[in-house]
Each structure stands twice: as structure tokens, then as C-alpha cells.
Amino acid sequence: MTATMxxxxxxxxxxxxRSLYNALTKLGYAVKWVKTPSDGLxxxxxxxxxxxxxxxxVVTALHTKGFLEPLKAYIASGRRLMGICVGLQALxxxxxxxxxxxxxxxxxxxLEKFDDSTKSVPHIGWNSASIVPEGASxxxxxxxxxxxYYVHSYRAGLEVPIRDGWTVAIGDxxxxxxxxxxxxxxxFATQFHPEKSGVAGLRVLRAFLQGDLYSTDSMTVTDISNxxxxxxxxxxxxxxxxEGDLVVTKGDQYDVREKSASARAxxxxxxxxxxxxxxxxxxxxxxxxxxxxxxxxxxxxxLVDTPMLEILRKTSETVFVPLTIGGGIRDMVDPDGTKISxxxxxxxxxxxxxxxxxxxxxAVLSAEQFYERGEVLTGExxxxxxxxxxxxxxxxxxxxxxxxxxxxxxxxxxxxxxxxRIGPNDEQYAWYQCTIKxxxxxxxxxxxxxxxxxxxxxxxxxMLNCIDNDGTNSGxxxxxxxxxxxxxxxxxxxxxxxxxxxxxxxxFEKTTTDAALGAGMFHRGEYKVSDVKEYLTEHGLxxxxxxxxxx
Ligand code: 1PR
Numbered sequence: 337m338t339a340t341m342x343x344x345x346x347x348x349x350x351x352x353x354r355s356l357y358n359a360l361t362k363l364g365y366a367v368k369w370v371k372t373p374s375d376g377l378x379x380x381x382x383x384x385x386x387x388x389x390x391x392x393x394v395v396t397a398l399h400t401k402g403f404l405e406p407l408k409a410y411i412a413s414g415r416r417l418m419g420i421c422v423g424l425q426a427l428x429x430x431x432x433x434x435x436x437x438x439x440x441x442x443x444x445x446x447l448e449k450f451d452d453s454t455k456s457v458p459h460i461g462w463n464s465a466s467i468v469p470e471g472a473s474x475x476x477x478x479x480x481x482x483x484x485y486y487v488h489s490y491r492a493g494l495e496v497p498i499r500d501g502w503t504v505a506i507g508d509x510x511x512x513x514x515x516x517x518x519x520x521x522x523x524f525a526t527q528f529h530p531e532k533s534g535v536a537g538l539r540v541l542r543a544f545l546q547g548d549l550y551s552t553d554s555m556t557v558t559d560i561s562n563x564x565x566x567x568x569x570x571x572x573x574x575x576x577x578x579e580g581d582l583v584v585t586k587g588d589q590y591d592v593r594e595k596s597a598s599a600r601a602x603x604x605x606x607x608x609x610x611x612x613x614x615x616x617x618x619x620x621x622x623x624x625x626x627x628x629x630x631x632x633x634x635x636x637x638x639l640v641d642t643p644m645l646e647i648l649r650k651t652s653e654t655v656f657v658p659l660t661i662g663g664g665i666r667d668m669v670d671p672d673g674t675k676i677s678x679x680x681x682x683x684x685x686x687x688x689x690x691x692x693x694x695x696x697x698x699a700v701l702s703a704e705q706f707y708e709r710g711e712v713l714t715g716e717x718x719x720x721x722x723x724x725x726x727x728x729x730x731x732x733x734x735x736x737x738x739x740x741x742x743x744x745x746x747x748x749x750x751x752x753x754x755x756x757r758i759g760p761n762d763e764q765y766a767w768y769q770c771t772i773k774x775x776x777x778x779x780x781x782x783x784x785x786x787x788x789x790x791x792x793x794x795x796x797x798x799m800l801n802c803i804d805n806d807g808t809n810s811g812x813x814x815x816x817x818x819x820x821x822x823x824x825x826x827x828x829x830x831x832x833x834x835x836x837x838x839x840x841x842x843x844f845e846k847t848t849t850d851a852a853l854g855a856g857m858f859h860r861g862e863y864k865v866s867d868v869k870e871y872l873t874e875h876g877l878x879x880x881x882x883x884x885x886x887x
Contacts, residue, residue: 341366341545342365343365343367343382343383344375344380345357345368345384346385346386346403347370347371352690352691353386353687355531355659356386358652359531359538359541359656360384361653362653368380373403377406377407381415382415382416382418383416385418385419385426386419386420387419387422387423387425388421388726388727390422390433390724391422391426391431391433391434391437391439391447391490393725394423394426395438395439411523416522416523418523419523420531421526421527421529424492424526424527425439425492428444428446428492429441430447431446431490432447433490442523443492443500444500445495445496448493450491451512455510456828458489458728458796458826459487459488459489459509461487461850462564463484463486463562463563465478465516465526466505466506467503467506468505475503475519475549475550476544476549477548483533484530485533486507487529487729491512491514492518493513493514493515502520504517508562509563514527524544531656532657532691533656533657534657537656564878565879565880566872568622568840568851568854569624569854571628571629572584572611572614572626572627573585573587574630575592577604578605582647583607583609583610585608585631586606586608586807586856586859587807588806588808589806590736590806592606612651615628615651616651619654619655619657621864622865622882624658624880625851626655626658627660627694627799627853628659628662629663629694630644631774632663632774633664639668642664644663648685648689649689652688652689660690660693662694662695662696663694665685665693665695665722666695666697666698667718678718679721679725682718682726692729692796693731694732695732695733696774697772699735700781700786702718703790706789706792706793707789711792713793719790719794719795720793720794722794723796724794727796728794728796732796732797732829733787733797735783736770737771737782737803738771738775738778740767741760741763741766743761743764750769750782751767751783751819752765752766753767753819768782768802768816768819769783770782783816783819784820787823787824791824791826796826796827797828798820798824798826799829800828800831802816803832807832807855808835809833809834812834812842812852817847818848827850830847830852835856835857836863837871838871840854840871841875
């Protein structure tokens with residue numbers, strides 16, 4: 337490989353291409369974007385076809401931009417093609433996601449949706465890609481013992497590709513098997529995102545770029561467990577402190593100011609470190625995802641000046657796991673009067689390196705209006721517009737509920753739980769009230785109303801905070817988490833209260849949550865992400881342990 341070798345990358349303007357660009361740059365390749373068939377497809381020697389979101393959206397773009405025949409001709413010429421995510425799906429004849437939209441048809445089968453009756457859909461997280469038949473050679477650096485980052489609702493079945501002579505690497509989601517990757521001749525494709533799969537993913541990309549079909553660094557395989565891992569997420573609340581520096585902070589029940597008696601420290605915004613440095617540290621410690629929340633986003637500033645954009649750009653150069661950004665994802669008006677839609681705000685974040693956006697206050701207001709209209713969708717909310725363009729998996733709703741005790745379920749019209757955490761006046765019931773603006777304003781909406789409405793509006797995941805537990809180090813609110821899990825089919829990230837590895841074990845064992853998030857315990861250096869992973873592994877939970885940090 338020479339440092340100047342060029343890779344052509346199809347740019348159909350879907351999702352986050354910056355991470356792929358950063359991964360290719362890290363591996364020493366130059367990128368040539370192919371936006372139209374005349375952008376150098378003829379001289380391309382290696383072509384990557386990334387795509388996220390909706391099958392119909394991506395494949396229709398192939399049709400309308402005139403790529404269909406040139407792409408078929410490219411493949412027929414024997415030059416190397418790698419599809420990623422919807423880039424893999426596009427090789428198929430079609431998908432039940434978009435009836436009537438014809439894929440490239442190189443594999444004559446149709447994709448189908450995962451069964452969501454027993455598990456969360458989309459399938460989000462780290463899963464295997466194990467080559468069949470067992471014992472077959474590795475292809476393009478894919479390792480049995482590695483985990484790769486997937487995010488999709490539709491899956492390719494194994495039967496037709498295997499019958500037609502493809503080498504297939506399979507993933508297993510609660511017993512439902514699907515194509516994790518496949519290869520035949522000059523065509524290779526992964527359902528997972530190699531550019532978001534840490535070292536394991538970079539290894540696959542590099543092997544493909546080097547044309548190294550049969551990897552020579554095969555390792556003895558021990559203790560392989562196929563299946564989706566439990567995700568451990570590090571979350572960074574970011575804001576400007578009183579000195580004007582952008583810092584990672586952390587509140588106690590959302591109050592981020594020091595309570596120290598010392599006059600000098602008293603009342604200042606807690607400064608727990610620099611956002612990009614901390615994100616890199618957590619990546620290296622094994623965080624499965626990193627989330628940034630701009631917690632003062634309700635204050636208006638021009639979108640282009642939003643400091644989070646620079647943080648994302650810098651972080652995505654060195655952090656190769658999914659990045660979520662929250663705070664201020666809504667229709668907005670810049671101080672100069674320019675109107676910017678939530679979709680444009682989100683697009684700006686995706687172009688800067690984000691994989692998902694997290695919506696807080698705007699989701700609550702949209703849910704209220706949804707109920708006022710008699711549960712009618714308009715197609716115009718931030719959740720709906722972003723999800724339509726980038727897929728549900730790119731839309732997280734961050735929920736900031738507060739526990740309200742009641743003596744009896746009849747004392748409120750809201751959904752209550754019978755709680756083991758008895759209230760101050762011996763109340764045995766509680767409901768969870770939604771808030772906006774970082775907990776500053778409480779609304780007449782309960783958490784179950786919110787999560788069920790946003791699932792209908794296109795949210796692909798719930799980040800479930802709990803103001804009462806936030807920053808307390810006392811563990812997650814297990815009752816709240818299970819209540820929300822029971823109400824939705826989309827994945828849930830448990831948040832607020834983590835103080836030690838035991839709390840992560842507890843939330844994974846006592847609830848069916850898909851992921852758990854920690855903040856303060858990591859920022860204060862009390863525990864590393866790797867301590868949590870090791871503890872979970874010791875207790876028999878399936879987590880991603882990517883200890884080798886060298887490619
Ligand atoms: O409403 O769409 O602009 O989004 C604002 C976002 O900022 C929301 O996601 C909201 O949760 C977040 N936010 C606003 N104010 C605060 C605050 O703390 N004052 N942070 C805040 C919420 C949630 C987690 C937190 C966990 C775990 N923080 O990041 O860190 O609770 O903490 P722990 O493990 O230390 O207990 P919009």
C-alpha cells in the first residue's frame with residue numbers, strides 16, 4: 337500500500353460519511369467521493385458503497401442518479417466493491433421495508449424485518465459475524481471472537497446467499513440468524529459498520545483495501561459467544577463554564593454547580609475535563625458508544641457557531657465507535673433571523689461526525705401535540721423528518737422524568753407504578769413526569785405517554801434518564817426502566833445513578849434494558865469503562881471486550 341492510494345466512495349448523501357472518511361484516512365488512504373456516475377467510477381479500482389437508513393431512500397437515489405447500470409458494469413469488470421449496511425442490502429433484489437423498489441438483484445432474495453415480538457428492533461449494538469461453514473478461513477480480517485457494530489431493522493436471510501455460493505458470516509439476534517457479512521469474487525459487503533466497530537472494524541476495512549482476502553493473522557478461537565452484547569455507554573454533559581471554556585460537567589439531579597462551602601469554588605460550574613480528551617479516553621477503555629449532550633442548548637446561538645460541531649469533528653477523527661449528539665435538536669431561528677429546520681440541524685451534526693441525534697424537549701412538546709390531535713401524525717415533527725431521511729436508528733429520544741409520589745393510583749390520571757421505594761409520606765405509588773429544558777419545566781405528560789408516542793413518531797431508541805437518581809451514585813431506577821421497556825419495542829438505554837460496576841450488573845440482570853450509560857463515575861476517575869466490562873464478563877454477561885488496541 338502506498339500512502340496516496342485512492343479509494344472511491346459512493347456519496348448518496350445518506351448519513352454520516354465523515355466517520356468512514358476518518359477511518360480511511362487513518363488507514364492511509366485518500367478518498368475520492370463519487371456523487372454522480374461521471375465522478376471517476378471508470379478509473380476506480382476500489383469502490384466503497386456506504387448507506388444508512390431506509391432501503392428505498394438509498395436504492396431510489398441509485399436509480400435517480402443513474403448509478404444502477406454503471407454499478408453493475410463496475411462489478412462485472414471484476415474490480416473490488418464493498419457495501420456497508422444499506423450498501424449490503426442494495427445487493428439484494430428488494431426489501432419488505434420498501435415494497436416495489438428494486439435493488440441491484442445480485443442476490444435474488446428479499447430482506448425482511450426482525451421479529452419485534454420478543455426483542456427490541458432496530459437491532460442496535462455489537463454482535464458477531466461468524467463465518468459459515470464453521471472452521472472456514474477468515475475473510476477480510478473478520479474474526480470469530482470480534483464484535484462489530486450493527487444498526488438495522490431489516491435483515492438478509494442466509495439461505496439464498498449460501499445456496500448461491502457466497503461466503504457468509506452470520507450474526508445471531510436472539511435466535512434470529514442474519515447475514516453479518518458476505519463475499520463472493522470481487523464483491524464484499526458488511527451489514528455492520530466497520531468504521532464504527534473500533535479496532536475490529538478497522539482491521540476488516542484494511543484487509544479489504546489491501547485485497548487481503550484470507551487473513552494470515554488467524555488466532556486460536558476460544559470462548560466465542562455469538563449474539564448481541566450489552567452496551568456500556570459513556571455520556572458527556574457539555575457546557576461553557578464561567579471562564580468561557582467548554583467543559584464536561586456533571587450535575588446532582590441536574591444541578592451542575594459546585595456546592596462547596598469554599599467561596600472560590602462555590603457556585604461554579606463543575607469542570608470534569610475536556611470533551612474530546614475524555615471521549616478518546618473512554619473509547620480506548622472500551623466504551624461501546626459515546627454520547628455528548630449540549631446541556632445549555634435552550635440558549636440560542638447561531639448553528640454554525642455551535643461548539644459541539646468542532647467537538648464532533650475532532651472526536652470522530654480518533655474515536656471509531658458510534659457518537660450521539662443531543663441538545664438543541666429542533667426547529668430553530670438563528671439570532672440573525674435565519675430559520676433552520678430540525679432536519680437541517682441534524683444533518684449538520686451528521687456531516688460533522690454524529691451517528692445519532694438525541695432529542696429531548698422537542699420530543700415532549702411534539703408528543704403533547706400528538707395527543708391533542710387525537711394521536712394523529714403530521715409527518716412534520718423533528719423525529720419524523722429526521723427518521724424519514726436518516727432512518728429510525730439515527731433518532732434517539734432523551735427522556736428527563738421526575739418521580740411524583742401518589743397515595744393511590746386514583747390520585748392521578750397518569751400511568752403509575754407500585755414502587756418499592758416508598759415516598760416521604762409512605763406513598764406506595766409513583767408516576768414519572770416528563771420535563772423539558774433540562775428539568776427546569778415540568779409538563780402534564782407521563783413517561784409512558786411520551787415513549788409510546790415517540791416510538792410512533794419514528795424514534796429508534798430511548799435514552800432514559802431519571803432526575804431523582806442523576807448524579808446520586810445510588811444505582812439505576814430499575815422500576816422505571818422495566819416499566820418503559822415493557823411499553824416499547826425500540827431499544828432502551830438506562831441512564832442516571834450509576835456509581836460502580838455492580839450497578840451495571842444489576843440493571844442488566846434485573847431489567848431487560850439494552851444498554852446502560854454512566855457519566856460521573858467515569859469522569860471523576862472512580863472507575864474505568866473497562867472495569868465495568870471486566871466485572872460484567874466475570875459475571876457471565878456478554879459484552880464487547882476489544883482489548884487489542886493495535887490493528
Ligand atoms: O432538550 O433536546 O435541548 O436536550 C437537552 C439534553 O441535555 C437532554 O438530553 C437533557 O437530558 C440534557 N440535560 C439538560 N440539562 C442537564 C443537566 O444535567 N443540567 N443533562 C442535562 C442530563 C443526562 C445524562 C447524565 C446521566 C448519568 N444528563 O447525561 O449524565 O443522568 O449521570 P450519572 O451516571 O452521573 O448519574 P434538548
